[in-house]
Amino acid sequence: VTAPRVSTARADLEMHITLRRRSRTALHLQIADQMREAIREGRLKSGSRIPSSRQLAATLNVDRNLVVLAFETLLSEGHLSARSGSGTFVTTETISEIQTILEPQEIPRWARRTIIAPKTEPAPQAHEIAFRLGQPSMTELDLIAWRKIWRDVNRLAPFGDYAEPAGHLGLREALADYLRRARGLNCSANEIIITTGITQAAQLIARATLGKLDRIAYEEPGYGLIRQVFLELGARILPIPVDDDGLRVSQLPKGKAAPLLVYCTPSHQYPLGSRLSIPRRVTLLEWARTHGSLILEDDYDSEFRFETAPLPALAALGPDCTAYMGTFSKTLSPSLRVGFLVAPPGLLEPVLKLKTFSDYHTSIPVQQALAQFILEGHFERHIRRMRRVYASKREALVAALEPIQSFAPLKGLEAGLHAFLELPPEIDAQKVTDLTRTRGVIVRTLESFHHKPPVMNGLLLGYGGLSLEQIQRGVKEILWAVRQYTQA
């Protein structure tokens, strides 16, 4: 072993490498970690030469290969650089120096924009009973079939390229077939774009169509998150009230004041639960055709209908002026992040371009699994099963709320996974929710669903994700809270 030169001896000292031979961390990683730390802390100065692997191995009394491995790690990270013939050096601009240069002096220019906080529901605590909206129940899913399908998809070698922005053809074909049967939509796979959900579909449509001064008519009250998506894009929102027959179509401005887009939830108004009546459907389509406007039909939970025949989708009656948006978020799970858009001809191409800009396409393995789930009949079986499950939950909710029906009617029960309990003016919905919260029951008022005051007085009760027992216990607390006001 050659004697180290003075400079490298100093470097040895500055590195202070202490090896723990019994540690679970491999020795070469320990060496690399400690050298990196010495560089970051400035003990090993940039530009300084470090001992050769042979010298360091001798000093540390380890196999030289371990030191070589540690050097390779630091070289690949850019902490060290090798100059052939003259040795290995600490890289001139070390990370610690770069960090000092970037020490923030003030809020950087690029961090000055404020993004509005998304109106999403916070996850409840384990002990709470939360009547969350749009929450599907997962316990009835046929896990044997689900897991088998994922195993099958796992066996496929991943596709080595980007796929079509419209999505997996197998899923689009399966959906076209399903939508034809279930929703009366006369569409082909070529008119379908797989998205990461209705939220993305709505955003892509808005980006594809809205100009600076264009307006979008939006249900009032309505779904807060998608309204925010439009607002965030700079769109101008025109609130249109809803009643027991859905969107009040007669209030849509005519002539030059007609908005370019109309967003609505005709199957089960979100959040009040009403259905858009047939006459209003016809009027809406006529209005859209007259004014060259596009209807955004959000069909988020139409699969779950109770005791009523389905009304035809707007896209079935007027496919030329309706963009139909569906999702697997309620029928299966929101965590899948898969939805679909059936687009009229003029919308297809622009949305496909924007989908490519956004994320190229939705994940193919997930789409393959869903296609197989539909083709093997599991999807529709699951929907039939869930219809029965949700119907019994809905019955439990209705029965439990019976004692206050004379003054607080429960509405929006024909479809979906939630209902609306309308409260008389003397019972303040906000106070009721504050009271139930003290007893671990979380319910929502309509506040975040309104674009503008006045806010309707009532409670939104999502029951899909709760057990029968939780529904009964939860409603007991709601009745208790309501009685605090009726008895006062």
Ligand SMILES: Cc1ncc(COP(=O)(O)O)c(C=O)c1O
């Ligand atoms: C009215 C409405 N539309 C759409 C969605 C679902 O959107 P996504 O498909 O992006 O999950 C929800 C979910 O809560 C909803 O309530």
